Amino acid sequence: MQSRRWFGGAGFSFADDQVTETLSQAIRGTGEELDREPDTGVLFGSLRGSVVGLRYYTGVVNKGEMVSLVRQPQNPYDCNAVMVANVYGSQVGHIKRELAVLLANIMDNNLARVEGVVPFGVTNQFTMSVVLSFWGREENRDAVLRQITSRSFKLQSGPTDGSRGLPRKSVLLTAEELKNAFDNLFENLMEDKIGEREAVEAVCTPLLPHQKQALSWMCVCENNAALPHFWEVKGELFYNTLTHSSVRERPQRVRGGILADDMGLGKTLTTIALILSNFHHGKPLCEPEKSSPEPKASTTARKNPEGKSGDGDQAEVSVGPAGHSPCMSANQAETQVESVDVVQEDVVEDGDEDWVSEKKAKGRPQGGKATTTKKAAKTKGKAVSTSRKGGAVLEDLDFAAALSGLTQGAPQKKSVGKSVVSPVEAASSQSTDDPAARATLIICPLSVLSNWLDQLDQHVRADVKLNVYLYYGSERNRDTHFLSSQHMVLTTYNVLSADYSGSASPLHTVSWLRVVLDEGHIIRNPNTQQSKAVLKLNTQRRWILTGTPIQNNLRDLWMLVAFLRLKPFDVREWWNRVIQRPVTQGDKTGLQNLQALVKCVTLRRTKASRVCGRPLVSLPERSVRIEEVELTQKEREEYELARTEGRTTISRYVAEGTVLRNYADVLAILVRLRQFCCHPGLLGKTTTHTGVVAVTPAELRERLIMKLRLVLGTGSDEECAVCLDSVRLPVITHCAHVYCRPCIAEVIRSEQEQARCPLCRGQIKASELVEFPLEEEEEESNLLENWRSSSKVEALMSSLLRLRSEDDSIRSLVVSQFTRFLTILEIPLREEGFKFVRLDGTMNQKRRAQVIQEFQSDAPGSPLIMLLSLKAGGVGINLSAASRVFLMDPAWNPAAEDQCVDRCHRLGQKRDVVITKFIVKGSVEENMVKIQRQKQDLVEKAFGTKNPSERKTSRVDEIRALMEL
DNA sequence: ACCGCCGGGTGCC
DNA sequence: ACCGCCGGGTGCC
Known part of the structure; x- marks a missing residue:
């Protein structure tokens, strides 16, 4: 530790910890640069070199451990310097000068990626061996070889070194085996996660068995300090069997994970149950200790199988004075029935001191400025609520305005100087490990924001005081004390990244207890602002909810792993070296490693999964029939x-x-x-x-x-x-x-x-x-004037008419990729007196929510049919009112069709779902169906070595097949 | 003695 | 570093 080293080059110095920070940044940076194509590189060969200067640094390495090589062009002693760092980013030493010249040349010109493995580990305090392997594109092979030989080094073609690490004796898998393994990656992750846990009583919806399992698993993930099994304790050290590295301090266990259940299995409900059931130390969510024993109506947590919260009470449950809503503005009072509170503005700022003080008198403390009851929902300084009866959050205008980002309504009243958060509390909430962190931040796409509110409304007991703040809209309250004091803060990825790009992002200042990424696959591209913003959040526990953890490519997983901070794979280089490249190149151990990794952080069940031999959820049957359509002569x-x-x-x-x-x-x-x-x-x-x-x-x-x-x-x-x-x-x-x-x-x-x-x-x-120019559809009228029918239109209409005559309570989705087709279909539908709504990509969020609600409503006179564009709505919308789906035209991507069907074939569906695909006989459509089937078998789908040339061939083949050429 | 040899000081880039 | 390298002390066997 003698190093408070001075790096004269840039003329500034680092203390140790700063060096580490800088190094890991350097490594991260390099990783992004060089590993843009981590899986397409070829091994040119390897050579033995030495690392010097060990005694000046603290980084340790084991026999066989991987190390990373980082260029240091600013090094004052040698501009060719190449630093050697271990898996954790601690510097180990430098590459010996003569060799560094070579490496600098190769690395700076991007001729190859250079990876190091230490074959014998540290045997003395001065130098050690390192085996360097060179990976790159075939076209650069000669240049690299020239460089190496011209400096009289010798490149060994194979992995000649006798030790572990570099010369992985890999068993190559066939493409077929790989694909299967990949598909099954998320299956059977259950074994050691069994055990059930009841939600706290504040959750009024009884959990299904698989949801209790998920809750149990999530609680364990949050509370249990056990390390994933690729860590072994070796004497004083913790040894990582994947990277062969070890550390002295206990590695930080991921507190959280990926809940990757299929859509419709209740990830939202389970997460709500988690938030309410597992506050600090496995106790139910409650106000901090200051809560004096207060009169509470229904507080007790149910028996907890894990006994962790045996004293199980304090569920932040109290009977709010019924209908007590001094913070509501009068014109909205009548909507205040049984509602989740959505706080969009400082309650106190509305001047309801008496209300606050009443809370205090009751022993409902500080808690933050805005302690609203479940009755009192607030948006932008006004109370707003969701009506449980109407089920529609969006009925409320202010809330809808908030959702669409408009800023209407009263300007916010300014708080009069005083903060309800005591200085003591404020200070403690800043401290590092932060026992005071209490808020859960939920980040979701805008389209499911209202779903969260609905679900909270639906699943949380009406008398539970849950402070939920909707951090959305331009008038959102950016006060970090206020945010910290909430139980839950809901926001969207867009708001998050907008804040992040600004100066002092409130969301990044708050010390969160938990951050939940809903539809977490949204962040799979690490280059987006959203992803960067999400990585910077300061939180103790991290969760990703997604139905599709991998969409196209193994690479999709990395960002999830990085968000969870699954050490050391949150650094790109280690992910690439240990997982990405081995797996894409068919290495069996690589695949096993991947499985081990995924397994320790993921829970996934599909609708087909079974618990103890029983299906998770008994969804009604779903059947697909293809209706062939015959074209008329003309x-x-x-x-x-x-x-x-x-x-x-x-x-x-x-x-x-x-x-x-x-x-x-x-x-x-x-x-x-x-x-x-x-x-x-x-x-x-x-x-x-x-x-x-x-x-x-x-x-x-x-x-x-x-x-x-x-x-x-x-x-x-x-x-x-x-x-x-x-x-x-x-x-x-x-x-x-x-x-x-x-x-x-x-x-x-x-x-x-x-x-x-x-x-x-x-x-x-x-x-x-x-x-795209900003112009709108012009000749709609043209369409309608020269109306004529078509065979497919007729086929649909006769199905719909038959259906209506048999049972006029059955609702249908009519799906097409062509929004113009939907427009055409409106004509005969109107003619036959069908009531319908339409949902397509052109509609804004507010309108969509209205339409969905209208369609889902069972009020008399509500529409029987929804015209739906295939791409519209995206993830997560619930159309369970429909039990018939008419797919008017086949899609390139069969998954898109499945997803669409899943919108009605999901939890809450009471009837058998019948899907009808209209396919014109003897047409390109038939060929598309054939290709759809083949596509599902393509290995590329799973492992996508998607370099353009390979894509080319497969696309061309597809086109030829379509045209029967 | 313009060498060889010995032994102490020394050590990344 | 149980090395190599450097430079000062030394000098037949």
């Missing part, structure tokens, strides 16, 4: 005409090998055929694209916009080939490929003049990116 003729034309064009592209270059054209042809299958009116104004090249810039732009619309308007859920996510802020290149604007802009920035389209390698320029 339709068939039109279709064949378009098909022949399209085939000619596409087969030419295939022959030329230019399918991808003309991808948008190809897509346009396919879309047209699919549209023909539904209704000719979908085609819109068919621009005659004859493939003529010479056009004016204006015409070119027009065409690109049209292509963009085609690509996006089909619901095919285009992925951006850069971020591999659904495209956001879409732009189209002159070569007609669609990307997110920020993604492609980044490519252009980094490659400058040489920038090429990631998909077709055509030249691209920032000035040539075309985006």
Whole structure:
């Protein structure tokens, strides 16, 4: 520890801890840079070198342990310096000078990633061996070899070293085995998690057995200090069997995990139960000790199987004075029936001192300025509530306004100087391990915010005082003491990242007891602001709720692991070296490691899972039937005409090998055929694209916009080939490929003049990116005037009419990818007197919530049918009122259809669900169904080595199959 | 003695 | 470091 070293280069010094911080940042930084393609690298070979200067540093390493190499260009003694750090980011030493020159060259020119393994560990206090292996793209192999030999080092081709670590004797798996293993990754994670736990009485909904299991597991995860089993205690040290590293201090156990139950199994309810049941020390959520024994009506926690909260009371339960709501404004008083309190403003600031003091008199203390009862909901300084009877949070205008981000209503009254939070409490809530942390922060997509409020309303006893604050809207209360004093704070990812990008983010200042990421897969891309913001939250416990922990790629998991701070895999390099690369390259131990890792933090049950031989939830049956639709003579003729034309064009592209270059054209042809299958009116104004090249810039732009619309308007859920996510802020290149604007802009920035389209390698320029103009649908009327029916429309209508005559209480979802088709369908529906609503992607959140509520309502005269666009709504919406689903046209992505069906085939569904897929006989639709089936088997789906070239072939194959070429 | 040899001081980049 | 390297002391066997 003699090192308070001075790094003269930059002219500043670090104390030890700062060095560590800086190092880990350095490592993290390097990881992002170099490991953009961690799984595509090839091993060039390895060589033996030495690490020197051990005695100046405190970092320890074991035999066989992996180390990371970090360039230190600022090092005052040698600008080629390469630092060696252990898994925890502590510096171990430096690479010997002569070797460092070589490494610096290779690393700085990005010729290869260099990974180190220490074959013998530390044998003396001065130097030790390190085996360096070089990984990179094939095209860089020669350059690397030249560098190495020119400096008279020798690259050993294989892993020649006899020790562990580098020369993993890997058993390669077949693609098939890999896929199975991957699919089963989350299955059977139950074994040692059994045990049930009842929720505290404040939760009025009885938990189902699997929910009690989840609650039990979550409590254990939060309370139990046991380490995951890849840690072994070896004497004084803790040894990590995956990285072969050890540390002296007990590694920080993840306090939390991933609840990855299928949609509809009650993750929200379970989480609410967790929040209420497992406050500090496994006791129910309650006010801090200051609570004097107070008169309470119903307080006792039920018997707790784990005995942890044997004294089980103090559930923050008290009988609020019924209807006592001095903080409500008069005009809303009548809505104050049985409601969750949603505090959107300082209660005290409304000047209800008497109310507060009454609370205090009752022994309801400090707790924060806003202790509202469950009766009193507040939004923006006004009381707002959710009506349990109406079930609709959004009925309230103010709340709806808050949701849509409007700022209407009274300006907030300023608090008059005094804070209800005592200085003592304020101070303690800042302290490091913070026994005072009490608030749970829930972050969710805007679309499910109202669902949380509904569920709180539904599952928490009406007489429970739960301080829930909706941190949303421009008037949100940013006072950190106030936020800290809540039981729960609800917010959205957007609000979080907006705050984060500002100066002093309140959410990042509060010391949270628990942070819950709802739909946590949202943060799977580590480059987004949201993800960065989420990582910086200061909390003791962390939870991720998601139905789809891995969407496309193993890489999706990393960010989740990083959020949980599952050491040491929250650092990219270790994740890549121990998990990502081994698994993608088919290494069996890698897969086992991955399983071990996932297992220790994840609980996942599917609707098909069973507990003790019984299904988790008994959902009604669900059946799929395919209804073949026969085109009329006239339709068939039109279709064949378009098909022949399209085939000619596409087969030419295939022959030329230019399918991808003309991808948008190809897509346009396919879309047209699919549209023909539904209704000719979908085609819109068919621009005659004859493939003529010479056009004016204006015409070119027009065409690109049209292509963009085609690509996006089909619901095919285009992925951006850069971020591999659904495209956001879409732009189209002159070569007609669609990307997110920020993604492609980044490519252009980094490659400058040489920038090429990631998909077709055509030249691209920032000035040539075309985006959607802000114009609206014009010729709706045209559609309606020249109305004609189609075979598919007829097929649907006869099904609906038959259904209505058999049972007019059955509700249906009518789903299409083409929103114009939904518009067309409105005509016959109206004609036949069906009451329907419509939900599509163009609607704002407020409107969506209204529509969903209307559809779910069982009030007489509520709609029987919902017209639903496939992509609309996204995750989590509940349409359980419907028990019939009509899928009007097949989707590229079968998962999208499943998801859609799941919106009604979920908890709360009382009837058997019947799904009807309309498929036009002898058409491109039939081929799509075939491809859907094949797609599910593709290994790429699971492990997606998604470099463009591989994607190319599979896409081209797909297109050929579709066109029967 | 413009060497060799010995032994103490010393040590990352 | 049970090394290598450096530089001062030393000098037949």
